[in-house]
Amino acid sequence: MPEPMDSHVDLASLPKDERLARMRHSAAHVLAEAMLDLMPDAELGIGPPIDTGFYYDFRLPRSLVPEDLEWLENRMRESVAGKHPYQMESITKPEAVERWKDQPFKLDLLSELEEGNVTQCTHAGFTDLCRGGHVNNTGEIGAFKLTSIAGAYWRGSEKNPQLQRVYGALFETPEELAGYEHQLEEARRRDHRRIGRELEIFDVYEEIGPGHIVWLPNGATIRRELSRWIEDLEIERGYQHVHTPVVGKAELYKISGHYYHFQNEMYPPMERDEEEYFLRPMNCPHHIMIFRSGLHSYRELPMRIAELGDMHRWEKSGALTGMSRVRIMTLNDAHIFCADTEMVEQEVEGVLRLMEEVYRSLGLTKYSYRLSKWDPDDKEKYADNPPMWEKGEDLLRRVLQRVGLDFYEAVGEAAFYGPKIDVEFETAAGKAEALVTVQVDFHLPNQFDLEYVGEDGERHQPIMVHRGIISTMERMVALLIEEYEGNFPLWLAPVQAVVIPIADRHINYANEVAARLRKEKLRVNVDARNERMNGKIRDAQLKKVPYMLVVGDREAEAQAAAVRVRGGGDMGAKPVEEITALLVSQRDSKALEPHVFPERSA
C-alpha cells in the first residue's frame, strides 16, 4: 500500500538521525537537478545520504573539474532559495520503465525491483526514481557544501562502468558544518603521515619504491619497544618464537592454495635453477612446515608458533597510504595448532583476553570486534563447504559472547580459508580500519595433510588458529601516532628526556646528568647547541620529548635539574636521583604519561 503521497513531515518531531538522513538525501536530489542543468545528457546513478553528507553518481559526457563544483553549488543554492516542495508519486513498473528509458542506470535499478508499483519524487521540475524520505521543500535541506569529485564504480563493482561521484557535506546548521570542517582540520593535524615526517619516524624514497617504508631511528626505537613487549607477553603465554625466511618456492604456495587464489596480490615470481620463488605474502605456510616436520602427540598441543614475520603484498598502487597501507610489512603473527574445537575455543579466548590487555596498556579504546563470515553466494572466493563455515562461525561467536565482548557480524568478510574475528580501530580521519584478525582454519591443515597422534593412538587432523595482536608494526605505529598525536608515552618515546644546559659552562654538568639517566637505560639527549634556553625548550616541545631537564648554576650546585613536562610548565628543581626514579617507574609501568592524550588533560 503506497504511503500518502503529499503528507507534510514534521521534521522537528523526528529523531536527529532520521532528520539528517532526509536532509542529505533531499540535497542529493537538488545536486542531480543542478547537474542536469549543467549537462542535460547526464545519466543518473544513485544519490544516498552518508555519515557526513551525501553524494550522487553520474555518467557524464566530460570530466568534472573543480570549477564545476562551484557552479553546481551556486545552482543548488538557487534551488534552495526557491523552496520547491518534494512531491512523491506512485507509478506502475511498466510506466516507470517507459519513463526512465533514457536512463540506463535507473533501468538497471528497476530491473531488480519486485513487480508492482514504484515511487518517484519531483521537485522544481526534476524527477528522480526514489523510495522516499525527504524534507518538505528544498528550503529545508540545511547547511551544505560540495566537497570533492571522485570516481566510483556503478554498484561498487570493478567490472561495471566507472561513474563520477560528487560528494557533499551537509549538517543541520552552518555551525555544525563549520564544526565538521574543523574536525577535518584536526584529523589532518593528527595524520600519521604528517607527524611521521615531523618527528622523523619513517620515510619513503622513490628509489626504494612505493609502499616500502623506511623506519628512521625514532621509528625503529618505537618499533623495538613494541616488539620486545609483545614477544615477552607471548612467551609468558606459551608461544614459541621462530624466525623463518621471507621466500618460499612455488610448491609451497601450490599446496597452500595461495598460488591459485592470491597470486595477483603477490610480488612476481623469481626464477633460478628452473625453480620459481616467491616473496611470501603471509607466514602461515612457513609455520606449518615447522609443525609438519615431526609427528606430534596430543600432549604437545596446543602448539603456538609465533614470529614477527615480514610479508610482501603487491597492493594496488592506488591503495598505498603512508605507513598504514604498505607493500612490505611485519606482522605480529602466530599460528596455534589445536587438537579439537574445544581447544580452539580455549585458545581463541586466550587471544581475545590478550588483545584486551594489550589495547588497555596502549590506551586504545576506539575499536570494535567484527565476526567476519563467508558469503555462500560467492563461490569464487569461498570453498563451497557450508558445514565447515558454520562450525567455525558458531565457535567464534560463542567465544566472543563468553568473553563478553560487543561485536557485530558481517557477511562476505571471511578469509578464503575460514571465518575470522576482525578488530577494527578508528583512525584520526574517523574511518574504521581492520588491524587485527583471529581466524579459525580447517582448510590449510587439510591442504598440508597435517596430523597428530591422539589419546586413542590414532592420527587426527589438527585445527589451526591464525592470529595477530598488535597487527603489523606499520599499521599499529601509524595508529598510535594518530592516537597520541605524536605524544608517545614515556616507554615508547624515541627520546625520553632532553637535558638543556642554560649556558656553555653547564654543558659538563648536563652530560653528567644525562650519563646518570642513561645508566638506567633511559634515552636521553643533551642539547648543547649554541641556542638560548627558550629556543631549546621550544624545539624539545615541538619534538614532543616527554621531559626537559634544565640545568644551570643552581642545579649544578644542588645535583639537581629543573623538570619541565611536555605540554606543562616548570615543575621546579628535583634531585637527579628523584628524576631518575620517576622516569624509570613511569617507563616500567608503561604509564600513559606524560600527557599522551592532550585533549584528555585540561
Add this chain to the structure above:
RNA sequence: GCCCGGGUGGCGCAACUGGCAGCGCAACCGAUUUGUAAUCGGUAGGUUAGGGGUUCGAGUCCCCUCUCGGGCUCCA
C-alpha cells in the same frame, strides 16, 4: 588498477594572462652565554619529479613516465 587533483632547495610555501626562480624555517659560519615555547648577523643550497614537444623564450602550455593526495575497488 580506475576517476579527479597535485609535485618548485631538507621542510612549509611564493612567482598576474609564458619574460632574470624568491621567502620563512632548518643547515653551515661568526657574534652572543642567556632561567622555562623562537638572540642577532652572515654564508651556502634549486637542471622547478624525470623525459619529450610547442615557442625568440617554459616552473607556467601539450604528450609520456614516476610519485603523492582525495575517492572507488581491494586489504593487516
